[in-house]
Amino acid sequence: MEQRRPGTTEGELLEVLSGYPLFRGVPRESLRALIHMGVERKCPAGRFLFLEGDPAEGVYLLLEGYVKVVQTDVSGQEVVAQVAGPGEPLGLIAMFADSPYPASAQAVSPARALWLPGEALRGFLLRHPEVALRLLRVLAERLHETHRRLLEVSILRVERRLARVLVRLASRLGQRTEEGIAVAMPLSREELAELCGTRLHTVSRLLNRWQRAGWVRLGRRRIVLREPHALVALAEELEPREPPLALTGRKVGEGKTVDDRRGTRPGRTE
Amino acid sequence: MEQRRPGTTEGELLEVLSGYPLFRGVPRESLRALIHMGVERKCPAGRFLFLEGDPAEGVYLLLEGYVKVVQTDVSGQEVVAQVAGPGEPLGLIAMFADSPYPASAQAVSPARALWLPGEALRGFLLRHPEVALRLLRVLAERLHETHRRLLEVSILRVERRLARVLVRLASRLGQRTEEGIAVAMPLSREELAELCGTRLHTVSRLLNRWQRAGWVRLGRRRIVLREPHALVALAEELEPREPPLALTGRKVGEGKTVDDRRGTRPGRTE
DNA sequence: CGTACGTTTGAGTAGTATCAAGAGCCGTGG
DNA sequence: CCACGGCTCTTGATACTACTCAAACGTACG
Structure with a gap:
């Protein structure tokens, strides 16, 4: 302009x-x-x-x-x-x-x-x-990156996608602070959602769950990773994870006390 | 080799x-x-x-x-x-x-x-x-195409994604036959699913519904588009479509008779 | 000090994945 | 030539993720 x-x-x-x-x-x-x-x-x-x-x-x-x-x-x-x-x-x-x-x-x-x-x-x-x-290299790398995102959006759950987006943002645009690694770029929940192909509500829920677990620190258009390794684990882990639970309703710790340990897929034993 | x-x-x-x-x-x-x-x-x-x-x-x-x-x-x-x-x-x-x-x-x-x-x-x-x-042009075009797919997988329903994939395949690799436009490349349901970020079951259900509507002709690793315009409509249409209904269970025509007319988003008028 | 935006949280449910069989087609080998 | 085993595909039942709708809260900003 x-x-x-x-x-x-x-x-x-x-x-x-x-x-x-x-x-x-x-x-x-x-x-x-x-x-x-x-x-x-x-x-x-x-x-x-x-x-x-x-x-x-x-x-x-x-x-x-x-x-x-x-x-x-x-x-x-x-x-x-x-x-x-x-x-x-x-x-x-x-x-x-x-x-x-x-x-x-x-x-x-x-x-x-x-x-x-x-x-x-x-x-x-x-x-x-x-x-x-x-320049061919630049375009080739972007194509590679976009293919990877396409793969992720196609077959990964939102939770894992969001974890990956955060890890990537932190490594590309992260800056060390005394609290942890802060994402330098100011991104709203909605923009994060647009980065991993979901809605802002879902992002908000996930982030807050992670904040309760002490993995991240949240602010307006601001995210600090306090336990990057936990997110990396979530992002890459092949086996079913344990800490965070269902998306809606019950907070960490609540919920049907039965069968709280995942890992053995419920209803699969019989 | x-x-x-x-x-x-x-x-x-x-x-x-x-x-x-x-x-x-x-x-x-x-x-x-x-x-x-x-x-x-x-x-x-x-x-x-x-x-x-x-x-x-x-x-x-x-x-x-x-x-x-x-x-x-x-x-x-x-x-x-x-x-x-x-x-x-x-x-x-x-x-x-x-x-x-x-x-x-x-x-x-x-x-x-x-x-x-x-x-x-x-x-x-x-x-x-x-x-x-x-070559820069080739890469730029592929990047463009991949961005488009990323957008689609991120925000479009499977039905519309599949319709788009078919239309695109037909226009890129289609050959006119007396039945309609046949996709030249032999693709299994599973490969189609991998092209639109879903599972082979979902692809199969959708294709069969469309076959019942007379829009496509199905075969082993073979698809012929008999009514390309119907698919294009499905692929591009902004307003909620009418012909095909839910994915599982009830066939076309069944279903809860109440509120079958879509179009006026329920609960948005007030 | 009020307004607007960014955000959190809840309730309900549509859309798809997942699990589970079974049916047709195809090439292969008896 | 026909029976067999293996793919590919179809279809049903069920589970559950993540979206939609709705409302309220807090904070920044004018």
Whole structure:
């Protein structure tokens, strides 16, 4: 939305970009030329960098802040396709598939990005095929990641999916605090739900159960992992887990006192 | 598995490859050199071209037949990540992300593929960056497709997902017959289930209901769409549909007679 | 200080998975 | 050629996860 006039000098941009793995080994002159064709854009929290369906004329290189990329269903339901932090390129699909943006990018915290016009980037890649290969790597890794998520949503229970999402967020965007590992990106329960293909109610219930168990610390748009290993166990464990119980109703400790030990599937013995 | 000795001459291969969009405009000399570094491999139905976890030393270019790419969960559950036909490259993720194969590729019908060693392809791409750009397009499109599937599995009911899968298969691999549009690729109910993130039982029930409605014709590993538009309606329709009803028990026409008309969401008017 | 948003929690139930048989089709070997 | 064993598919009964609807609470913010 805000356009032009950096807030950063071209020289600084040059420093930042040349620090990214994507551009390693690229002559500064070429980089400078590329930057020169781009525009820096600021984007306050909550605002969209681009909208699903918009014609795409280039890509964004995220310089600062966090952005979530969401796909919206006709019914208004959303799914978070990707969460991006500094250094990550956005809008690649539209750029290379030569289509409108297939999803919207919304700043979750104040963000800054360098916009690069498609033609400029294309020319740059033709002159620097090694960068094209690195972009191929980026896309390959995202495809891999998306396949993994597809697998999870297809065959895992929500509980395990949520645990995995938290573990992943913590490892990608986590910061150590004295309480535990905090997720740096501010995400609402609803956004978390959109990350694991469920509803905010379900996320809320699960998180609170885990909080009661002392595994996490909850706040508004804030989650701290106090016992990451417990979540990892939940996320990966092959065998039926024990601590948390049913989703609705009874809290930990209550419930039909009979057959509280899982593990031997009830009603399977006879 | 079977190695070397084409079954096709190098000249024929050259013809085939230069017909693929991927290699359009590439000088025949370069192509010939590339082919020369590759190996043709045959793969009977049911056999794997490569296995998840195998170290990847190159990519496959599918020349003939159909291949399904499956990811397997620790518990043995499978999800079909992709179905590929002639002309499609396989193993791209492993190649560019520089990792072992993240999924297994199994021939669904007898297949033939050209194996290209990674280093050869990499060198080729550095010399022909325009081909790298086309590969970027391939990956971008697959990523787009996978995002769409993720959205669907996350928020759509099985019924609608299955309808979409069928419509998509019909449009990508369909062949007109006097009965309707037949899906060219032989897929079992279970494989269909793995394509839409459900179980074979659910697929079977839905398909049979649709067969009773006259929308499809079923066979062993075979499906013919007789009323594609009905399926498209089911797949896209925004409003609650009418024909098919609950999954278990009661057949079409039975059921609690009260409140059978859907459409006005109960309890939302006040 | 009120309003709005993010969140928690409850009750009820639809939609699917799961468990359990059984029926048809197919290639194989007697 | 026919019987057999193995797949693939169909169908029923039952369990249960996670969604939907509904309401209330707390906190941030104007």
